[in-house]
Amino acid sequence: MKAIVYRDNGGPDVLRLVERDLPVPGPGEVRVRIAVSGVNPTDWQARSGAAGPKRFPEVTPHLDGAGVIDAVGEGVDQSRVGQRVWLFMAAAGRPTGTAAEFTVVPAEQAVPLPDAAGFDVGASLGVPALTAHRALTVAEDGPSRLRPGALDGRVVLAAGGAGAVGHAVIQLARWAGATVVSTVSGPEKARLATAAGAHHVINYREGDPAAEIRKVAPDGVDIVAEVALGANLALDLAVLRTRGTISTYANDGGKPVELDVLRNMVLNARFQFLVLYTAGPEVRAAAAEDVAAAVRDGALPVGEEHGLPLVRFPLDRTADAHRAVEGGAVGKVLVDVAW
Numbered sequence: 001m002k003a004i005v006y007r008d009n010g011g012p013d014v015l016r017l018v019e020r021d022l023p024v025p026g027p028g029e030v031r032v033r034i035a036v037s038g039v040n041p042t043d044w045q046a047r048s049g050a051a052g053p054k055r056f057p058e059v060t061p062h063l064d065g066a067g068v069i070d071a072v073g074e075g076v077d078q079s080r081v082g083q084r085v086w087l088f089m090a091a092a093g094r095p096t097g098t099a100a101e102f103t104v105v106p107a108e109q110a111v112p113l114p115d116a117a118g119f120d121v122g123a124s125l126g127v128p129a130l131t132a133h134r135a136l137t138v139a140e141d142g143p144s145r146l147r148p149g150a151l152d153g154r155v156v157l158a159a160g161g162a163g164a165v166g167h168a169v170i171q172l173a174r175w176a177g178a179t180v181v182s183t184v185s186g187p188e189k190a191r192l193a194t195a196a197g198a199h200h201v202i203n204y205r206e207g208d209p210a211a212e213i214r215k216v217a218p219d220g221v222d223i224v225a226e227v228a229l230g231a232n233l234a235l236d237l238a239v240l241r242t243r244g245t246i247s248t249y250a251n252d253g254g255k256p257v258e259l260d261v262l263r264n265m266v267l268n269a270r271f272q273f274l275v276l277y278t279a280g281p282e283v284r285a286a287a288a289e290d291v292a293a294a295v296r297d298g299a300l301p302v303g304e305e306h307g308l309p310l311v312r313f314p315l316d317r318t319a320d321a322h323r324a325v326e327g328g329a330v331g332k333v334l335v336d337v338a339w
Contacts, residue, residue: 001019001020001021001022001097001101001102002017002018002019002020002100002101002315002337003017003019003020003060003101004016004017004018004060004061004099004100004290004315004318005018005020005055005058005059005060006047006058006059006061006138007055007059007092008108009047009048009049009052009053009054010047010048010049011048012044012047012154012319012320012322012323012326013319014047014197014242015061015318015319016048017315017316017318017323019116020100020311021185022103023096023103024071024073024104025071025072025073025076026058026073026074026104027073027074027075027324028073028074028075028076028079028106028107028108028334029071029072029073029076029104029105029107030069030071030072030073030076030085030105030106030107031070031071031072031102031103031104031106031108032065032067032068032069032070032087032102032104032105032110032339033067033068033069033070033101033102034065034066034067034098034100034101034102034103034124035065035067035068035119035123035336035337036065036066036067036119036120036122036179036334036335036336036337037062037064037065037097037098037099037123037125037315037334037335037337038062038063038064038065038066038098038124038125038126038127038332038333038334039062039240039318039322039324039333039335040063040126040127040128040164040175040319040323040325040332041250041325042063042074042324042325043061043062043091043097043325044325045321046059046061046091047059047061047322048314055093055095056095057090057095058095059095059096059097060091060095060096060097060098060099060100060103061091061097061099061121061318062090062098062099062335063087063088063089063090063091063092063096063097063098063121063126064086064087064088064096064123064124064125064126064127065086065087065090065091065097065098065103065122065123065126066084066085066086066087066113066119066120066121066122066123066339067084067085067087067122067337068082068083068084068085069081069083069085070102071105072083073107075086076092076107078323080107080110080241081111081175083110084112084113084114084119084122084127084270085110085111085112085113085122085310086110086111086113086122086123086125086295087103087105087109087110087122087126087287088109088111088123088125088126088127088130088284089109089110089126089276089277089284090103090109092106092247092276094136098123098337099315099335099337101149101315101338105140105287105313109288110114111195111288111292112292113293113295114295115207115299116201116295116298117298118308120303121295121300121302121332122310123334124164124300124302124310124332124334125168125291125295125300125315127164127165127213127276128164128165128167128168128332129168129172129287129291129294129300130276130284130287130288130291131147131165131170131249131274131276132165132168132169132172132173132225132275133148133169133170133172133245133251133290133291134247134274134279134283134287134288135223135225135249135272136156136169136173136176136178136223136225136244136247137150138173138225138247138270138274138288138324139237139244139245139270140224140243140270142154142222142223142245144286145286145290145304146172146175146176146290146294147176147290147293148175148176148177148297149157149176149177150176150177151176151177151178151264152176152177152178152281153177154177154178154179154181154223155178155179155180155181155216155217155220155221155222155223156169156173156178156180156181156221156222156223156224156225157181157182157183157196157213157221157223157224157225157236157239158170158173158180158182158183158193158225158249159182159183159184159224159225159226159227159228159232159275160182160183160184160195160227160228160252161183161189161192161196161198161201161307161309162184162189162192162193162330163227163330164188164190164249164331164332165225165227166182166193166225166227167196167307167308168300169206169213169225170193170196170197170198170302170307171196171197171221171294171299171301172290172291172294172299172300174197174198174199174248174299175294175297175299175300177225178198178222179199179200179217179219180197180198180200180217181198181199181200181201181202181213181217182183182196182198182200182202182331183201183203183209183213183232183235184201184202184203184204185203185205185263186203186205186280187203187205187218187274187285189242189330189331190202190203190266192307192308192309192330193307194307195304195305195306195307196203196306196307196308196319197307200212200216204232204235209235209237210235210239213235213239214239214334215240216238219239219241220239220240220241220242220243220244221239221240222241222244222245222333223244223245223246223247224236224244224245224246224247225247226246226247226248226249226252227250227251227252228248228251228252228255229246229249229251229257230253230254230255230256230257231249231250231252231253231255233246233257233258234257236259237263237264237267238321239270241270241272242267242268242271244267244269245265245269245270245271245275246269246271246274247270247272248271248272248274249274249275271283271295302332304331308332308335309320309330309331309332310331310332311324311329311331311332311333311334312333312334312335312336313333313334313335313336314335314336314338315335315336315338318335320335321333321335
């Protein structure tokens, strides 16, 4: 089979297209013929060494993807063969991710994909959707699971609504019944956040964004899903309600975070820092179940018309796909794996 590998940490040029033997699923595992592989910032961070040195002599990257189960290991129901699935955390703690014609994952990390949902949708879930779910389910007085109605009466602020996680926050929050506000940096990203389903979209570079958000949420925002905590903290605190939650999954721009302790004490503010690797298996499993339910309801479409443009590369140009993600490509970067 064809696979992308790297043997040393470094820039995109360390990625190589090679031939490898077909993997064999072990007990509790499934083998998936990959149709589309999704690329996330964490993938290039792992490749570059920014997330720490690689753990295996050779690594096939990418956590997310979608395809069809073509073999199962001992203890896995044989009826799963032929099932369309989306994968999450495929390369987490393992040397083989989804940038290959076939990969092997634990059976629970291959989630059934409805026939109505294309492989593009499946490959775009994983890290963005599970991260969004976590961001929306950590509030002290909020739900720990998502379903229609779970966020009724709540206001969610999706910072950076044109990004992959921000897009998933908008879609999941709206599916769960929240009023969704999104902040963006310009008209094009505003168009994307609106297409994703945000009820209110505000350009944080113009006018008084805090006042505009307070018009929507006079009592304050319940949950902020934050992509750039250092840059946006002042705005977040200006609109956060008492006992509100700031869920931060990134600090784009790298601006240092300085906390006014007294102000946060008075607000009883909750900060939840999150990353999927250390969230725990129960949290990831619950998120996968809820995301799967949202997919069945048609709540997580992708593509330009749904606010998440797709940027595509063939398998032999995976290095270019990494360059696109590192360069801040707007939308979701996908790698098409030839069948």
